[in-house]
Amino acid sequence: MSTKCERLAGLPRTGPGLGRAWRAVLALVVAVSLGTHGTTATAAPRAVVDGHAVRVEVLTRALSYPWALTFLPDGAALITERDGRLRLWADGRLDPRPIDGVPAVWASGQGGLLDVLVHPDVDRTGWIYLSLSHPDGGGRAHTRVVRAVFDRAGHTLRDVEVIVDALPTGRGGRHFGARLAFGGDGMLYITTGERGDGDRAQDPMDLAGKLLRLHPDGAIPDDNPFVGRAGVRPEIYALGTRNGQGMDVHPDTGAVWFHEHGPRGGDEVNLARAGVNYGWPVVTHGRAYSGLPIGEGREKPGMTPPVWTWVPSIAPSGLAIYDGDLFPNWRGDLFVGALKARLIARLEMDGDRVVTEERFLEGDLGRLRALEVGPDGALYLLTDESEGMLARLVPEAPGLK
Amino acid sequence: MSTKCERLAGLPRTGPGLGRAWRAVLALVVAVSLGTHGTTATAAPRAVVDGHAVRVEVLTRALSYPWALTFLPDGAALITERDGRLRLWADGRLDPRPIDGVPAVWASGQGGLLDVLVHPDVDRTGWIYLSLSHPDGGGRAHTRVVRAVFDRAGHTLRDVEVIVDALPTGRGGRHFGARLAFGGDGMLYITTGERGDGDRAQDPMDLAGKLLRLHPDGAIPDDNPFVGRAGVRPEIYALGTRNGQGMDVHPDTGAVWFHEHGPRGGDEVNLARAGVNYGWPVVTHGRAYSGLPIGEGREKPGMTPPVWTWVPSIAPSGLAIYDGDLFPNWRGDLFVGALKARLIARLEMDGDRVVTEERFLEGDLGRLRALEVGPDGALYLLTDESEGMLARLVPEAPGLK
Numbered sequence: 001m002s003t004k005c006e007r008l009a010g011l012p013r014t015g016p017g018l019g020r021a022w023r024a025v026l027a028l029v030v031a032v033s034l035g036t037h038g039t040t041a042t043a044a045p046r047a048v049v050d051g052h053a054v055r056v057e058v059l060t061r062a063l064s065y066p067w068a069l070t071f072l073p074d075g076a077a078l079i080t081e082r083d084g085r086l087r088l089w090a091d092g093r094l095d096p097r098p099i100d101g102v103p104a105v106w107a108s109g110q111g112g113l114l115d116v117l118v119h120p121d122v123d124r125t126g127w128i129y130l131s132l133s134h135p136d137g138g139g140r141a142h143t144r145v146v147r148a149v150f151d152r153a154g155h156t157l158r159d160v161e162v163i164v165d166a167l168p169t170g171r172g173g174r175h176f177g178a179r180l181a182f183g184g185d186g187m188l189y190i191t192t193g194e195r196g197d198g199d200r201a202q203d204p205m206d207l208a209g210k211l212l213r214l215h216p217d218g219a220i221p222d223d224n225p226f227v228g229r230a231g232v233r234p235e236i237y238a239l240g241t242r243n244g245q246g247m248d249v250h251p252d253t254g255a256v257w258f259h260e261h262g263p264r265g266g267d268e269v270n271l272a273r274a275g276v277n278y279g280w281p282v283v284t285h286g287r288a289y290s291g292l293p294i295g296e297g298r299e300k301p302g303m304t305p306p307v308w309t310w311v312p313s314i315a316p317s318g319l320a321i322y323d324g325d326l327f328p329n330w331r332g333d334l335f336v337g338a339l340k341a342r343l344i345a346r347l348e349m350d351g352d353r354v355v356t357e358e359r360f361l362e363g364d365l366g367r368l369r370a371l372e373v374g375p376d377g378a379l380y381l382l383t384d385e386s387e388g389m390l391a392r393l394v395p396e397a398p399g400l401k
Numbered sequence: 402m403s404t405k406c407e408r409l410a411g412l413p414r415t416g417p418g419l420g421r422a423w424r425a426v427l428a429l430v431v432a433v434s435l436g437t438h439g440t441t442a443t444a445a446p447r448a449v450v451d452g453h454a455v456r457v458e459v460l461t462r463a464l465s466y467p468w469a470l471t472f473l474p475d476g477a478a479l480i481t482e483r484d485g486r487l488r489l490w491a492d493g494r495l496d497p498r499p500i501d502g503v504p505a506v507w508a509s510g511q512g513g514l515l516d517v518l519v520h521p522d523v524d525r526t527g528w529i530y531l532s533l534s535h536p537d538g539g540g541r542a543h544t545r546v547v548r549a550v551f552d553r554a555g556h557t558l559r560d561v562e563v564i565v566d567a568l569p570t571g572r573g574g575r576h577f578g579a580r581l582a583f584g585g586d587g588m589l590y591i592t593t594g595e596r597g598d599g600d601r602a603q604d605p606m607d608l609a610g611k612l613l614r615l616h617p618d619g620a621i622p623d624d625n626p627f628v629g630r631a632g633v634r635p636e637i638y639a640l641g642t643r644n645g646q647g648m649d650v651h652p653d654t655g656a657v658w659f660h661e662h663g664p665r666g667g668d669e670v671n672l673a674r675a676g677v678n679y680g681w682p683v684v685t686h687g688r689a690y691s692g693l694p695i696g697e698g699r700e701k702p703g704m705t706p707p708v709w710t711w712v713p714s715i716a717p718s719g720l721a722i723y724d725g726d727l728f729p730n731w732r733g734d735l736f737v738g739a740l741k742a743r744l745i746a747r748l749e750m751d752g753d754r755v756v757t758e759e760r761f762l763e764g765d766l767g768r769l770r771a772l773e774v775g776p777d778g779a780l781y782l783l784t785d786e787s788e789g790m791l792a793r794l795v796p797e798a799p800g801l802k
Contacts, residue, residue, distance in 0.1 A: 050712060051666070051688035265452070285749070285757065287452035287730065299751075309757040311451060311749065329688065348686070348712065350700075353754050356686065356710040 045364035046396060049346060050329045053396035056365065057378075060094045063087065063388035068115040068179075068370050073123055075375050078150070079382070079390065080130070082112035086157070089390060101157035103146060106135035109173015110193075117180040119147075119216060126150060127216070129163065131178035131190065136169040143178045143192050143208070147216075163188070163218035164235060166207040170195035175209075175261075179247035179319075184254015187221060188214045189237065189272060191244025191258055198281030201240050204232040209280065211244070211258065211272055213237035225275030240278040240303065241270070246319030246371075252332060257307075259316045259336060262286040263294055267313045268306035269334065271352055279303035285311055308347060308354045315340035317384070318370040324377030326395065337368025339384055344368060365389065446765035447797060450747060451730045454797035457766065458779075461495045464488065464789035469516040469580075469771050474524055476776050479551070480783070480791065481531070483513035489556070490791060502549065502558035507534040507542035510574015511594075518581040520548075520617060527551065528617070530564065532579035532591065537570040544579045544593050544609070548617075564589070564619035565636060567608040571596035576610075576662075580648035580720075585655015588622060589615045590638065590673060592645025592659055599682030602641050605633040610681065612645070612659065612673055614638035626676030641679040641704065642671070647720030647772075653733060658708075660717045660737060663687040664695055668714045669707035670735065672753055680704035686712055709748060709755045716741035718785070719771035725778030727796065738769025740785055745769060766790065 044055045065082040069089075072078065076090035084105045085098040105113045111133030119127035126149040134144035143166040148157035166177075175193030183189055194201040194209030201209025204226070212235045213224055226232035247258035256272035266286025270278055283300045287293060299305055310316065318337035322330040334347040334354075343362035347354045369384035378392040445456045466483040470490075473479065477491035485506045486499040506514045512534030520528035527550040535545035544567040549558035567578070576594030584590055595602040595610030602610025605627070613636045614625055627633035648659035657673035667687025671679055684701045688694060700706055711717065719738035723731040735748040735755075744763035748755045770785035779793040 048713075293730075305751050306756060309749070311757050311759055312449075329694075348710070350706050355707060355755075356712050357758055358712055 045361055047360040049327075049360050049393075050333070050348070050358060052327045052329055054327075054393045055396050056361065056391050057394050059089070059092075059390045059392065061387045061389050062094055063382065063390060064386060065112075065384055066369060066382040066388040066390065067113065067384075068117075069372050069380060069382060069390070070116050070118045070128070071372065071375055072118060072150075077372075077374075077380070077390075078116050078118070078128065080113045080116045081388075082114070083107045084113045084132075086113065086116065086130070088155070094390070095155075097155060099150070099155055099157060101148065101160065102130070103132060103144075103160060104135060106133040106141035108133075108141075111141055111173050111176050114143075114176060114178045115180045117182070120182055120186070122150075125216075128157075129180050129188065131176075131180055133176050134165065140169040140171055141173075141176075142166055142169040142195075143176045145178070145180065145188075145190055147218075161218070164190065164207070164212060164214060166190075166192040166210075166212070168206065168208075170197065170200075170208065172196050175243040177244055179245055179258065181247040181249055181256055181258075182216075183213075183249055183256045183272070186216070188216055189247060189256050189258075190214070191241060191247055191260070193243035194241070194280070198242070201242060201280045202277075202282065204236065204239065207233055207235060209239070209241055210236050211238040211241060237274060238272065238276045238278060238304075240280045240282070242280040245317040246336060248319045248321045248334075250321050250332065251323035257319065257321065257334060259319055261315060261317075262309065262313055265309075265311035265313050266294075267310040267316050269308035269316075269336075269347065269354070270304070270306055273304065276304040277302065278306070285309040286313075287311065307352060308357075310345075313340060314338035314343065314345065316345075318368060318381070320371035320373050320379060322373055322379065324373045324379075326377030327379075335371050335379060337371045337381060339367040339369065342367055344371070344381070365391070446762055448761040450728075450761050450794075451734070451749070451759060453728045453730055455728075455794045456797050457762065457792050458795050460490070460493075460791045460793065462788045462790050463495055464783065464791060465787060466513075466785055467770060467783040467789040467791065468514065468785075469518075470773050470781060470783060470791070471517050471519045471529070472773065472776055473519060473551075478773075478775075478781070478791075479517050479519070479529065481514045481517045482789075483515070484508045485514045487514065487517065487531070487558070495791075496556075498556060500551070500556055500558060502561065503531070504533060504545075504547060504561060505536060507536035509534075509542075512542050512574050512577050515544075515577060515579045516581045518583070521583055521587070523551075526617075529558075530581050530589065532577075532581055534577050535566065541570040541572055542574075542577075543568055543570040543596075544577045546579070546581065546589075546591055548619075562619070565591065565608070565613060565615060567591075567593040567611075567613070569607065569609075571598065571601075571609065573597055576644040578645055580646055580659065582648040582650055582657055582659075583617075584614075584650055584657045584673070587617070589617055590648060590657050590659075591615070592642060592648055592661070594644035595642070595681070599643070602643060602681045603678075603683065605637065605640065608634055608636060610640070610642055611637050612639040612642060638675060639673065639677045639679060639705075641681045641683070643681040646718040647737060649720045649722045649735075651722050651733065652724030658720065658722065658735060660720055662716060662718075663710065663714055666710075666712035666714050667695075668711040668717050670709035670717075670737075670748065670755070671705070671707055674705065677705040678703065679707070686710040687714075688712065708753060709758075711746075714741060715739035715744065715746065717746075719769060719773075719782070721772035721774050721780060723774055723780065725774045725780075727778030728780075736772050736780060738772045738782060740768040740770065743768055745772070745782070766792070 088095040115131040148160040174196035177193040190212040244260040263286040367384040370382040383389040489496040516532040549561040575597035578594040591613040645661040664687040768785040784790040
């Protein structure tokens with residue numbers, strides 16, 4: 001019986017008598033057919049990134065607006081969906097049952113179930129951390145961080161405790177933050193958005209628009225920069241941020257880096273530093289289309305300039321500082337996913353200074369929401385879509401790094 | 402009589418009785434026709450760059466591989482063509498007669514007549530400077546810098562003097578440099594390429610692959626970093642560069658900045674600093690496609706890392722640090738033209754640190770060879786094409802800055 005390909009192309013049947021020229025034509029037809037309609041492997045987007053040839057391996061598209069992922073010690077991953085579900089990716093499949101025991105969230109606009117992070121010593125403590133928009137009634141909500149014990153066997157969270165509430169509450173669905181990271185100092189860092197009200201970022205008694213730093217149990221560290229200072233909330237590590245949606249710790253220095261969305265240009269990458277003011281909304285690199293500056297301009301004494309900005313905005317949401325072994329050239333580089341620009345940006349560093357930006361996979365994947373380095377050294381990503389993707393960047397060919 | 406548009410589209414004649422629907426169709430046809438074949442003004446590429454809406458105004462396409470331009474005090478411009486011609490742009494037109502008296506050049510590969518620069522006090526001194534590939538016979542050439550008096554009335558150069566010869570000579574048509582700039586210190590800075598032989602960049606007795614610094618008359622400044630040091634040529638200001646093809650002085654600091662082509666990634670922007678070694682070919686951010694580093698890697702003690710790199714390469718050739726009044730947001734920004742990537746990159750600085758890169762007009766103009774801020778504050782550019790373009794970026798609309 002002839003194959004579909006042969007019938008379509010009107011080719012004779014294959015057989016011992018088939019000439020070399022016909023075999024070559026047939027091979028070409030098959031190759032073209034595979035290239036157009038072929039497997040995930042052949043259709044996967046590819047890139048060369050700082051000398052490493054990579055391809056995108058799609059693991060699932062069954063996530064609804066996923067926001068964050070974190071890896072458990074055994075290689076399984078926890079994934080948040082913004083509407084309020086916490087999902088488990090294990091043994092190469094997405095568990096169809098959401099994990100029980102997740103607190104109620106205010107799922108509206110940018111709000112909902114946001115970041116998830118595993119305690120560095122989760123095997124001993126059992127703790128995972130979630131950030132979320134907590135419903136305060138009357139259309140109001142605020143960013144809350146909780147911790148809970150993940151009961152794997154019971155597929156549930158238990159012993160949920162509030163770690164911090166970024167109060168006061170606020171109206172509307174904008175700018176909740178809220179990324180979580182453990183610094184090299186063992187402390188929990190939290191970005192809180194200013195809820196669409198820039199002035200809140202400068203208010204020292206308001207936890208919105210800040211970088212917070214807490215002990216893993218929520219206690220306030222004695223060495224936080226404003227401890228004992230009247231009129232400043234002691235949870236605050238730094239002021240003047242707009243809406244930080246990416247944060248990670250550097251594998252060599254232990255320093256915490258975060259990025260935030262800017263207004264029409266002026267997305268920022270900042271290095272977490274005790275007691276500083278990053279300036280929003282007083283200073284920003286963002287611009288109105290008229291060319292007029294926003295606020296008082298780009299710089300002001302006493303306000304810390306960003307390490308990097310994107311003008312125009314890419315809408316960064318997801319930072320991973322590469323610390324795996326699979327792509328040696330990438331170690332210490334900042335990888336940033338972009339919602340609006342639909343790309344990944346690699347920032348190569350010389351100490352605290354960016355020396356190059358490389359953008360890749362632009363338009364290939366959709367809106368990038370989160371990046372995370374897996375225990376296998378692959379760079380995992382989530383896309384902010386109704387059929388959201390979990391995928392990973394792996395070497396183009398086995399053995400080629 | 403019907404117009405060509407109407408005849409082509411088979412439309413009825415216009416007139417008082419023509420219905421609204423037909424008029425709309427006609428307007429559309431005319432609009433499409435103008436969009437495709439219209440005037441320079443309607444077809445001009447546009448961009449918004451750091452809040453300034455700009456359009457490209459093409460001044461001429463009658464240049465053959467132009468390499469550099471410089472402005473005379475009265476607003477006229479001198480333009481080099483790589484084959485060896487020096488042209489005058491004055492009163493809105495390109496003088497059809499090449500300027501006489503230009504030295505013979507070795508016009509092969511990347512070699513030929515290269516940069517042109519006007520002495521800061523040209524009204525008094527009459528001097529202009531040229532860099533070129535000087536023919537040494539037997540397929541050999543080296544980078545030479547000359548100065549001459551430009552006799553405007555006679556349309557000729559006279560009193561041509563050699564300022565420096567970047568000897569020894571070399572074979573082949575690669576990597577001559579050779580940009581020229583006057584620093585804030587009044588000295589003449591010169592980038593020399595390593596002629597395709599990386600080791601020359603590290604040889605302290607070889608003037609190839611260096612940044613040189615000389616008095617305007619070619620004398621060696623007493624405060625050059627290697628004056629009196631045995632085994633080092635005193636013309637050298639810094640070592641270890643590959644092929645610098647963009648250089649300019651910062652309007653506020655007087656510091657000299659230059660960029661150089663890297664190998665397969667690793668194009669660099671550097672700040673000129675006395676006595677340093679920029680590392681080529683020992684260290685570079687360039688990479689082989691295999692992912693393996695070139696040389697000994699990216700960094701080495703005693704070698705100065707770049708302020709910025711492009712990975713992968715854009716092939717930068719032309720640096721202008723904006724110092725005009727037409728686009729206030731741009732002041733102090735580095736604008737870099739790219740041959741291979743066919744774009745302009747704007748690097749926004751915080752002191753000596755790049756805080757953002759903005760790329761624009763990508764693919765709209767061709768291979769960018771040179772950028773220069775005009776006395777009108779517009780950003781002028783040349784394209785590296787057989788029908789090379791002189792154009793300028795001007796505000797999109799009068800009064801809109």
